[in-house]
Amino acid sequence: MKYIQYKNQRVSKCVFMWSMLFSLAAWGNDHWDSVNVTSVPVADGVYMLMGEGGNIGVSVGEDGTFIIDDQYAELTDKISAAITAVSGTQPRFLLNTHWHGDHAGGNENFGKAGAVIVAHENVRASLLVEKHIPMFKLTKPPSPKAALPVVTFKDQMSLHLNGDDLRLIHVADAHTDGDAIIYFSKANVIHTGDVFFNGFYPFIDTGSDGSIAGMIAGTQVVLDLANDDTRIMPGHGPLANKADLQAFHDMLVQTEANVRKLVDAGKTVDEVIAAKPTAALDARWGNGFLKGDVWVRIVVDGMK
Ligand SMILES: [Zn+2]
16 A cells, blocks of 8 residues: 655555545645634633644633644644734643644644643553554554653643633543543633534544543533533534534434444444434534444444
């Protein structure tokens, strides 16, 4: 199989279409030049940066700047410019919600620039080794030292910065085995990482022990923290509120129930897909990133 070096990942050329779906679109500098990084105000001193890849959270204030996730290495200059525009300072801390390259691809650049990287211990473990995403035939080589989290946690940790008390909460085996959600308890803001895709079926990395059961439990953790005024930064999609997350959670629950019945009846993966267990959900959720058939295959994979 032919591989090319792309975004710090060896990517087989034959998965170009998959890569398009996975927001790893386009292959040249022209593409990166055309990406706009925009800044969405979320709360006092809190912003969401949208470029390509996962949404970035930014907090600015008296203690400096910290960010949540960093998209792709090729976008670091644009992201840094957007951070400077709202804060004037580069990040002291960088929190990773999980290891995927569309969220942690800029780690090496920000690490070398002096940011202290913080993540769940499984994020560090995944970055240390070669990782694969079989569905997209993606391979991530072991990450360089500067890209690694230097502070890791197991279940929870807190950061006290910029007048807020932040809780980093691990949710197990959801999108990956190392997901963290980040709750700004005073600003009433939550960054969910890829436990929440706002408005469309999510990818679940079953090769990293992700599962729909974990996604359901993880979104419930966020729902329990949130109230109607909470602003929620999803891993992908526009800024959200609790009702948006509740709808996503309900979609997960419905999918899991419908697929579980077929799996428990002894159907093969292809038979489960042919039975179209998400037919009633596809019009609302299946037009963005993953179609219903692909979504069901992921869900079954995560049930094994
Ligand atoms: Zn992800």
